[in-house]
Amino acid sequence: MDPKKRYEKERLDGKQQRLLIILEAAERVLTLKGIEKTTMQDIANDANIGVATLFRYFPKKEKLIVALATKLLEPLLERFQYVAELPISCLEKLEKLFDFFIEDHNNLSVKFMVDFESYASHSSEPLEDILTFNSLNRKISREYSRIIQNGIEDGSIRSGISVKDTLTTVINTFGLFSKKLSLQKNILLLESDLETDYQLAILKKILLDYLKA
Structure with a gap:
């Protein structure tokens, strides 16, 4: 050279x-x-x-914060891309995504991402470089749209519901609940011996049983 x-x-x-x-x-x-x-x-x-x-x-500190949030979002996009490409049913793909959230909810970076979302939402002006972060989020949404379309076509999701609306609600619910448990694992809200992983496993079963054709 x-x-x-x-x-x-x-x-x-x-x-x-x-x-x-x-x-x-x-x-x-x-x-x-x-x-x-x-x-x-x-x-x-x-x-x-x-x-x-x-x-x-x-x-600026703001540019560093957005760069970090973007870096931490990249593995989520990779996971959605990977799952969307698998030659399995939509229901099985959802189960794999749920497993990812369960595995990831104890990751300390979840705390930062929740803090970042709050910080960005309270900013009076759009954060500098936020377009890159938003672009990644749109790519994740497109990959999930592929999974939803899979569910419309493959018959693994029960009839009588709006597949698009229901699957969007399901993934948002599971993602938000996993974040909530991650933040509150050191705060006792109710007298309970339930581990956070076990609670997520219960919610996973409830949702999959509801969706199954």
Whole structure:
């Protein structure tokens, strides 16, 4: 490789590696302290870089927050794409998506994503770079639309209901409930020995039994 090209490649690789370090540090700090209480200095300290270096990558805290939210949303898109492509029935695809939410609800990043959604919804102006995040959400919706269409065509979903409206409500309900349990696992609302995983498994069975043809 030409020395100049090799140098440029190494420089770009180094920038990408540092960007990853910054995003990983941001995830740790923002999850622990919350968006409002976290400073750029906090993140720089965790990443073991100078705050001036951090500002070269992200001139505003808001840009870093959106970049992290976008990064954390990417695995969800990949999972929906994977499930949509599987040669199985719509009902079986829904079960796999439910299993993903159950597996993921104890992930600490869920706390940040809930905080981010609240932060974005209370912002008086659209967040900078939010279009990239919204674009990912639209891609997830398109993949789920493919699964819904599968349910309309394959006969695995019972008749007498609006498949599109029902499946949209079902996935939203399960996703929101899994987030709620993730946030409240250390808060006792009712006298109960039920583990959060078990509660999600019960809801999964209720929904699948309702949908099954």
